[in-house]
Amino acid sequence: MKRLAILSLACCLVCFWGALALAITPEAQPKVITSASKNVVEIGLSYSGDKIFFFGVNPVSGSDVVIKLTAEKEEAVKLSVKGKVGPFWMSVKQYEVTGSPFIYKIHAIKPLDQIISKETAQDLELGYEAVRGKMKMELVRGKAAPEDEAIVWKGLLKIKEKANLYNIVEDPARLEISEGKLFKHYFRFPPAATEGRYQVESYCFLKGELVGYGKDIIEIKKVGLEHWFTQTSQKQPVFYGIMAVIIAVGAGLLVGVLFGKGGHH
Amino acid sequence: MDVYLPIAGMSINFFLILGIGGAVGFLSGLFGVGGGFLLTPLMMMIGIPPAVAAASDSNQIVAAASSGAFAHWRLGNVDFKMGLVILAGGIFGGTIGVQLVKILRAMGNFEFVMKVVYVLMLGLVGGAMFIESWRTIRRSKSASAEDTSAAPVTESSLTRIFNKLPLKMNFERSGLHTSAIFPFAIGTTVGIMAAILGVGGGFIMVPAMIYIIGMPTIAAIGTDLFQIVLTSANVTLQQAIVNHTVDLLLALILLSGSTIGAQFGAVAGKRLKGEQIRILLAIIVLALTVKMFFDLVLTPSDLVSLATSGGGH
Numbered sequence: 001m002k003r004l005a006i007l008s009l010a011c012c013l014v015c016f017w018g019a020l021a022l023a024i025t026p027e028a029q030p031k032v033i034t035s036a037s038k039n040v041v042e043i044g045l046s047y048s049g050d051k052i053f054f055f056g057v058n059p060v061s062g063s064d065v066v067i068k069l070t071a072e073k074e075e076a077v078k079l080s081v082k083g084k085v086g087p088f089w090m091s092v093k094q095y096e097v098t099g100s101p102f103i104y105k106i107h108a109i110k111p112l113d114q115i116i117s118k119e120t121a122q123d124l125e126l127g128y129e130a131v132r133g134k135m136k137m138e139l140v141r142g143k144a145a146p147e148d149e150a151i152v153w154k155g156l157l158k159i160k161e162k163a164n165l166y167n168i169v170e171d172p173a174r175l176e177i178s179e180g181k182l183f184k185h186y187f188r189f190p191p192a193a194t195e196g197r198y199q200v201e202s203y204c205f206l207k208g209e210l211v212g213y214g215k216d217i218i219e220i221k222k223v224g225l226e227h228w229f230t231q232t233s234q235k236q237p238v239f240y241g242i243m244a245v246i247i248a249v250g251a252g253l254l255v256g257v258l259f260g261k262g263g264h265h
Numbered sequence: 266m267d268v269y270l271p272i273a274g275m276s277i278n279f280f281l282i283l284g285i286g287g288a289v290g291f292l293s294g295l296f297g298v299g300g301g302f303l304l305t306p307l308m309m310m311i312g313i314p315p316a317v318a319a320a321s322d323s324n325q326i327v328a329a330a331s332s333g334a335f336a337h338w339r340l341g342n343v344d345f346k347m348g349l350v351i352l353a354g355g356i357f358g359g360t361i362g363v364q365l366v367k368i369l370r371a372m373g374n375f376e377f378v379m380k381v382v383y384v385l386m387l388g389l390v391g392g393a394m395f396i397e398s399w400r401t402i403r404r405s406k407s408a409s410a411e412d413t414s415a416a417p418v419t420e421s422s423l424t425r426i427f428n429k430l431p432l433k434m435n436f437e438r439s440g441l442h443t444s445a446i447f448p449f450a451i452g453t454t455v456g457i458m459a460a461i462l463g464v465g466g467g468f469i470m471v472p473a474m475i476y477i478i479g480m481p482t483i484a485a486i487g488t489d490l491f492q493i494v495l496t497s498a499n500v501t502l503q504q505a506i507v508n509h510t511v512d513l514l515l516a517l518i519l520l521s522g523s524t525i526g527a528q529f530g531a532v533a534g535k536r537l538k539g540e541q542i543r544i545l546l547a548i549i550v551l552a553l554t555v556k557m558f559f560d561l562v563l564t565p566s567d568l569v570s571l572a573t574s575g576g577g578h
Contacts, residue, residue, distance in 0.1 A: 080571075252328040
């Protein structure tokens with residue numbers, strides 16, 4: 001009996017160590033020293049997205065570099081799926097999708113499957129398959145079908161790619177590395193990237209093993225009139241609504257008076 | 266030149282919005298419709314989230330309609346008495362309509378019902394208007410060149426039946442002595458429709474005032490604009506409080522375009538004959554009906570879309 005207990009305890013320990021060894025903790029890796037051309041992006045009246053340059057020093061010369069841009073917050077989106085009912089197309093079901101990042105961009109020196117194994121990719125959430133694996137969907141309305149997961153994922157990807165919120169570039173030209181050490185690239189933040197904190201993570205792999213990791217935080221915030229409009233509409237909606245109506249009536253009458261004086265009858 | 270819209274959360278070309286606002290404003294001044302039924306789909310087409318598009322359009326309709334109403338008031342085309350009676354009906358009907366929407370939503374597929382109602386209503390109104398004005402134009406061509414722009418449409422049998430109802434009132438501007446029950450009932454019906462379709466309802470109201478109440482075209486347009494100002498002001502306020510979806514910046518750009526467009530529209534309306542205005546409106550309404558019908562029947566390019574309720578943040 002005693003022997004059995006010791007044996008099972010040993011088994012548990014082995015499993016525990018095994019599990020620890022499997023999970024990759026990027027923070028434990030040698031730090032990749034990085035720098036961004038700016039860390040704060042201000043949304044003003046003429047904001048139409050921004051381009052930020054990132055620089056980094058590869059800790060192990062010649063290793064493969066992969067850089068990932070994500071938002072700190074996760075989002076929940078409701079997606080409608082259309083189907084044919086008689087001669088008509090109408091939305092037949094609705095899914096609430098959680099666990100998918102709001103923005104997801106990757107720059108890699110070469111195709112991800114040539115740099116890391118599937119398991120590592122899943123662990124570090126690198127590549128669309130990993131994102132898809134993390135996506136959770138809950139049926140809000142309609143009848144579920146086995147092919148729904150694929151349809152919803154494809155639809156979500158299309159919406160995100162159209163807004164330039166998701167993309168993966170596996171091209172050495174997009175990620176310059178001088179003498180195997182200093183790397184330089186830029187991320188384009190599309191106008192759809194709204195207020196919030198974004199993280200840019202740099203991974204260095206040597207023969208599929210993670211050998212370096214670095215992280216930059218970029219903050220996007222509204223300033224001036226944009227900030228005021230957003231805040232007021234959320235925090236003082238009654239005042240905001242009345243103001244919107246008064247401005248509209250005032251503008252309408254003003255133009256009316258101006259044109260009236262212009263001599264039109 | 267790009268401008269960032271704070272509530273819609275996107276950047277868009279300034280002149281594109283200004284131009285769309287101007288074009289819709291022109292039509293609004295010409296026909297006396299709020300333009301919501303054109304503007305909301307157009308805004309969605311250029312990528313504005315549906316909820317923000319609808320709410321911000323209501324806001325700009327307040328401006329376009331008050332500018333148009335002012336222009337028509339100066340030209341003496343507003344029948345305030347008639348406008349207030351219809352408005353009372355409109356508010357009553359709107360309240361019923363909102364409840365109906367709530368019930369339909371709970372039953373699911375409200376959007377589909379809305380589109381079917383749209384196609385049926387627009388098809389009916391547009392078709393009837395087209396046939397009637399086409400006949401008038403042909404008749405006036407064969408007869409001598411008589412100015413019919415201010416003349417009321419011939420009394421329909423429906424008008425005569427309603428004329429026998431009690432609560433008679435004198436509407437001097439429209440030159441009518443008819444029952445108040447009748448404009449109130451039309452206001453109510455249009456109010457219900459407007460709530461279900463999510464539009465100002467001018468495109469139903471104006472034909473109803475012309476063909477059923479028997480008002481002169483130009484007075485119907487002026488009076489309709491007057492009641493639209495008050496109805497859409499109410500909707501704007503409700504949207505701002507309940508859904509936070511009014512993008513004031515978007516509305517400001519739209520209204521800069523539309524208020525100026527509406528002035529030109531009102532002047533152009535004065536130059537055109539009643540039946541010419543009606544046939545133009547009929548063509549636009551029919552074109553929209555055909556588009557909506559194809560939306561329902563053709564295979565959509567994207568099977569998956571963001572649910573409309575998600576917009577605005």
